[in-house]
Amino acid sequence: MYDSQEINISNCEREPIHLLGRIQSFGLLLCFNADWTLTAASENVSDFFDASAQSLIGQPIERLFSESVKIKIRRAIVGLEHSDDSERLLNLEVIPGKGKMDVAVHISGDDLIVELEPSQVTEKASFQTLRRIHQEVALAQDFNELIARAARHMSLITGYDRVMVYRFHADQSGEVIAEQRNIDVESYLGLRYPASDIPAQARALYLRNLTRVIADVNDPGVPIRSGQRTLDLSISTLRTVSPIHLEYLQNMGVQATMSVSIRIDGKLWGLFACHNYSPYVPSLQQRSVAEVYAETLALEIRSRMFEEERIASEQARQLHLRLVTSLETSVSLFDNLVVHAQKMHQLIPSDSMVLVVAGEFHVSGDPVSSEDIQLLIQQLNQSESRGIFAVDCLSDWLYERLTLADRYAGMLVVPLSRRPRDMLIYLRKEQAQTVNWAGNPEKPVELGPNGIRLTPRKSFEAWKEIRRGYSEPWTRSELFLAEQVKSVLLEVIVRNLDEYKRVVSSAQQQKDVLIHELNHRVRNILGLMSSIVSQTSSVSGDVNEYKSMLGGRIQSLAVAQSKLTEKNWSYAPLRTIIETEVEAIATLPARVRSSGPEIDLTPKAFTTLTLVIHELLTNAVKYGALKSSSGSVQIDWKIGTAGSLEFHWQELGVTIEAPPTHRGFGSVIISRSVPHDLGGDARIEYQRTGLLATFSIPPDHFRLSDDLPVDNASTGVTEFPSAPTPNTDKVLILEDNMIIAFDIEQVLASLGYQNIVLAASVSEALKVIEQGKPCLAVLDINLGTDNSEPVGRELLALSVPFIFATGYNEQGSLFQRLFPKVPFVEKPFDKSDIANAIRQAEQSV
Structure with a gap:
């Protein structure tokens, strides 16, 4: 007797169908080694070469083919890019007098396989x-x-x-x-x-x-002679x-x-x-x-x-929009989601959907008992599966048969958190399926002509099976949509869990402060991006260059904002800027070396240096040391004798014949950002051996990692469009962000103002006024720990027209009471806003 446990489908699955040692007789096979010496051949080669396979083995390829055929075969082999590739040569006269042949070549391990078969002329495959x-x-x-x-x-x-x-x-x-x-x-x-x-x-x-x-x-095949x-x-x-x-x-x-x-x-x-x-x-x-x-x-x-996935993505986007616009931090996450439960249920066809969040659950569609839900959640929390999980026969999956399995057959689980899990559970009822099998799908276990193995069935007549306990299968597009729903909920909802707990435990005054600060930063970042777009477009030569430069600058700014957000807008490491920018820009990061103590920067310094380092690296890749295969960049920083942070950039391995004659917006960022935004120094030298840049950052913009944190002021950011008819007298711009100040300067210069003076602080602005009365002034209200009220009062006393710019509504309201006749514009604003404000200011004087 044979052990029936040994006679199963694995007999077929273990059969080495690629190692049968024979070929079909409608062609012949030749096997060569790397030296193009024949190592194996099908026994029917004698029908074509008038010599036995055994006698040909060991012969070079020249013994079998002409020089022209040999070259074509070799070229075909060289053209193979992947291990499973094959190349075909059609209608080739391989053997004189034997007719045209079609040739297929491929590589199998160390073997070069050449297969030949008679050519056939047909119009079917033209x-x-x-x-x-x-x-x-x-x-x-x-x-x-x-x-x-x-x-x-x-x-x-x-x-x-x-x-x-x-x-x-x-x-x-x-x-x-x-x-x-x-x-x-x-x-x-x-x-x-x-x-x-x-x-x-x-x-x-x-x-x-x-x-x-x-x-x-019925072809018995041809053996391969290969030792x-x-x-x-x-x-x-x-x-x-x-x-x-x-x-x-x-x-x-x-x-x-x-x-x-x-x-x-x-x-x-x-x-x-x-x-x-x-x-x-x-x-x-x-x-x-x-x-x-x-x-x-x-x-x-x-x-x-892909079109189905696009539709699914659009549905998920609509859900995202609904959730974002309706999310209320005053209620729990569960209550926020329950409002949209029916919509989430409708996204994926199912009979019921169970929303589970923080131990609470809600059923949409056909009712499901609380006991069934709790037992199902218990088993899901014990499951090892972490991603989307789908079954179409629930009774096969459950550890024990629950009443749930009597009513539902299919389940799709969308996890929203780690254990204990929050999740969406979609449930489908049984759909009896009639499957028309080609014969009985269960192969009989019996002794057949091929030994102790499963013998192929002899009947292929339709054999009907009524499948019970199965639901409609979950389709590819439904599973894709489930992934999209998961991403939306994780991104938009689950991240708000901690925020919700924090908000409900905070006082109303603290919430107002946070909301105001967020509003200010959003306005500022929009203004800064707008300025970058404007200045980049003014110097870019073509669309591709513009896209590359703009994308790099905005990405650099985005990285800075992301890192600061991770640090809750507190201090962030200087080294993070270098590592992030080098990884994103430099093609060979190993050629950029850096050293220095662990320094944490204030948010303002972190943003400024991110833009500066981005421009330095970009220029090095496009024009400097990193453009040369032998070039490198050395970045060092240390605390100077005066307590300032000394930051050195040295490019090596490149020869500069002459300094650049054109100064674009990137060069302005490099040379003017640190002095203007941080009150430091910047020295740029184009030495013959490479660019040398040295920056000095004052102590109030950084700390050693072991130091205690200090308070830091946020940076105002705006965009300044066109102004009304100008005159050519001195104009004062009071703005503590260099990029925005430069943007204003460019706008005013394009309108004819030729004597434009920038100031980053109240003291600097008052000195400018003391040196000569300006004809116009544009004042940013918020200057970090200070504001521009003293400058405004001085300008009023001198009857100088000016306008205020602000990112804070409340602060703007205060200044409107202090300066009722002075025009105000809120960030972000456009050029027409500035133009109208200046016109009003000139008329009110």
């Missing part, structure tokens, strides 16, 4: 035909029409009696979803085949080798067939077959299964065109999947 049917693919109105056309097209290309489009299901069973056949051929449309019909190792080969042809199921070693024929076009598969085809009544894989996103989506009821082998050209067509179809299917 490239004109391929172009015509390609155009028809995109015209299909829906998926079913697309697949039906695909079966018809493949039949036209290959000429088989039956062509089927065979799609794999999640359980690896397959279904015939489209078919093109001769009128006298039985239909297999709609039949389902168990996963065992195409074992795992066969599916793996289908992924590697797009086409697989069997010319004659003690069996060749790996995974990519071979001539590889012979497993005895079990041959028996399977014979039971089906098929005499010849071909399969063409349909691969999508690196996975085996399905295949074309082609059957013929007499021996038949399509030409190598037909098989090549079939491969191209299958890849085209895969792209079209993927494109339509």
